[in-house]
Amino acid sequence: MNIEEEDLVTAYKKLKRLIYYDNNDLSIxxxxxEFETDPSFRENLSQIGSIINSDEPCQKRLFKKWLEEIDxxxxxxxxxxxxxxxxxxxxxxxxxxxNVSSSDRYVVSKVNYFFDGPIALHLIAVxxxxxxxxxxxxxxxxxxxxxxxxxxxxQENDHSPLLYRKYHELYVRWRDLGIRxxxxxxxDEKKNVxxxxxxxxxxxxxxxxxxxxxxxxxxxxxxxxEHITTPSKLLLCIQAICLKYREKINPCLNLxxxxxxxxxxxxxxxxxxxxxANWHLRKFDKKINSLIEPSYYGRYVDDILIVIPTDFDxxxxxxxxxxxxxxxxxxxxxxxxxxxxxxxxxxx
Numbered sequence: 001m002n003i004e005e006e007d008l009v010t011a012y013k014k015l016k017r018l019i020y021y022d023n024n025d026l027s028i029x030x031x032x033x034e035f036e037t038d039p040s041f042r043e044n045l046s047q048i049g050s051i052i053n054s055d056e057p058c059q060k061r062l063f064k065k066w067l068e069e070i071d072x073x074x075x076x077x078x079x080x081x082x083x084x085x086x087x088x089x090x091x092x093x094x095x096x097x098x099n100v101s102s103s104d105r106y107v108v109s110k111v112n113y114f115f116d117g118p119i120a121l122h123l124i125a126v127x128x129x130x131x132x133x134x135x136x137x138x139x140x141x142x143x144x145x146x147x148x149x150x151x152x153x154x155q156e157n158d159h160s161p162l163l164y165r166k167y168h169e170l171y172v173r174w175r176d177l178g179i180r181x182x183x184x185x186x187x188d189e190k191k192n193v194x195x196x197x198x199x200x201x202x203x204x205x206x207x208x209x210x211x212x213x214x215x216x217x218x219x220x221x222x223x224x225x226e227h228i229t230t231p232s233k234l235l236l237c238i239q240a241i242c243l244k245y246r247e248k249i250n251p252c253l254n255l256x257x258x259x260x261x262x263x264x265x266x267x268x269x270x271x272x273x274x275x276x277a278n279w280h281l282r283k284f285d286k287k288i289n290s291l292i293e294p295s296y297y298g299r300y301v302d303d304i305l306i307v308i309p310t311d312f313d314x315x316x317x318x319x320x321x322x323x324x325x326x327x328x329x330x331x332x333x334x335x336x337x338x339x340x341x342x343x344x345x346x347x348x
Contacts, residue, residue, distance in 0.1 A: 001131055001232055003049045006159065011126040012045065013161035015119075018126075018271060021166060025269055027073060027116060035119040048120050052127065057233050058240045067244045070117040074252065078110035111256055113249050115267035121241055125272035126163065128234040130154065133272060135221045136214065136279040143285055145174035146300035147274035164274065174298045178305040181296040191309040193295075194324060200281075201342070203302035204273065205257050207280050208264045211239050214279070238272050245270075277301055284334075284345055291332045 019025075019032055038044060051057050058064075134154030148170060150162040178195065185191045200206075215231045231239065245267040246253075253259060266273035278301060288297050288306070296307035308328065314320030325343070329335040335343040 001234065003052045003127060003131075005046065005049065007127060007130065008045050008049050008123070010159050010161075011123050011130060013159075014130070014163040015122055015126050015271070017161040018163050025114060028122070028269065031119050044120070045123075048123055052124065052233060052237070058236050063237070063240075066118045066120050067240060070115070070121070070241070070244050070248055072245070072249050072252075073114045073116050074111050075114060076106075076108040076110070077112045078108070080107040080109050112268060113253065115245055115269035115273075117241070117245070117270075122271065124234065124237050125241070125270050128232075128238055128272055129163065129275060130158075131234060132218050132232060133275050135218045136275055139217060139221065140278055140282060141285055141289070143289065143297050144278055144282075144299050145170050146303075147278050149275070163271070171300060174300045174303075174305065178296045178298050178307050182307045185295060185307070185309055189309075192311060194306075194308045194310045194312060196304075196306045196308070196324070198304040198306070200302035200304075200345075202257060204268050204277060205253070205259055205265050206261075207266050207277060208261050209239075209242065209266065209276055209280065211235060214276075217279075238276075241270065242267060242273075274301070283347065287334050287346075291334060292328060 016032060016036075019028055022028075035041065035044070047062065051060050051063050054060055129149070130153060134149055137149045137153075140148075146167065148165050150160075150165055152158045152160055152162055182193045182195050185193045211231050214235065215229075218232075242265070243263065246263065246265050249265075250262070253265075259265065266277055281299065281302075285297075285299060288294065292306075292308070294306045294308045296305070298305045310324075312320075312324055312327070314324070317323045322341070325335065326337070329343070330337060333346055336346055338344055
């Protein structure tokens with residue numbers, strides 16, 4: 001796998017467009033602007049290619065320097081509102097949200113960690129997607145709606161700035177297809193329908209990526225299973241980035257999250273993570289479709305929407321949601337009950 005100057009330019013265009021349409025992370029825009037306005041922009045771009053084209057990129061001093069520069073930002077995910085939480089919806093007059101501070105002190109009960117690293121590492125992630133990561137996207141079914149690549153990614157003549165499809169368009173499609181299917185069953189076929197929404201708790205922090213399995217999947221797709229036994233240089237770089245990031249956030253993560261495996265997790269904000277997170281649940285997708293055969297199953301990364309025709313009568317059950325999940329998902333061996341309202345995905 002050799003990286004040409006043309007590959008680097010294309011990867012940079014893809015990264016720049018991706019950042020342009022992402023409104024969640026403003027600090028990466030600052031990094032990108034500084035990288036592009038640097039007088040040594042072209043030289044820095046070529047330097048990335050030289051590192052990747054070397055025999056062992058992960059052992060290069062400059063790559064190790066990039067790893068040491070990895071940092072993270074903590075952003076609030078949930079803020080406790082004592083005034084709102086202590087009153088019933090019936091007594092409240094609604095909630096008015098403003099940019100004017102309404103309190104001197106806010107209690108943040110949940111946080112998210114975002115990857116903050118050199119643009120060089122972001123470009124390596126894009127290059128990996130261009131060169132082989134796109135294959136993982138091709139192995140996903142149509143039920144997977146979030147974080148999907150444009151069809152041109154991975155083609156030899158692709159010099160476009162397109163990488164991931166726009167998230168809001170995919171989200172609307174994921175939601176609307178499920179609602180339309182439920183409407184069809186209810187109105188046209190006169191069937192009772194259950195629409196079930198599930199969420200995988202703190203998904204990006206619990207994923208344990210098997211890079212050897214990724215290597216085998218890519219090799220199998222290319223009919224090279226007997227010749228490829230170890231991860232590619234680019235994939236080894238991605239692994240090194242993920243491990244260093246986890247090492248960086250561990251001291252804080254131990255205070256805010258309960259993670260069983262120290263090597264678990266994917267960096268939120270690194271474009272390769274989106275693809276790896278999707279691919280990780282491919283067996284779960286197949287189980288849902290083969291064992292339950294729902295009228296509609298759609299997954300938007302870790303958000304799941306399932307439409308199932310049913311004769312289930314919730315009025316006759318004390319815990320209708322729990323009973324329904326046990327009947328459909330636990331008995332089929334897809335989920336294992338944990339605490340009330342929470343389940344473990346079998347095989348993960």
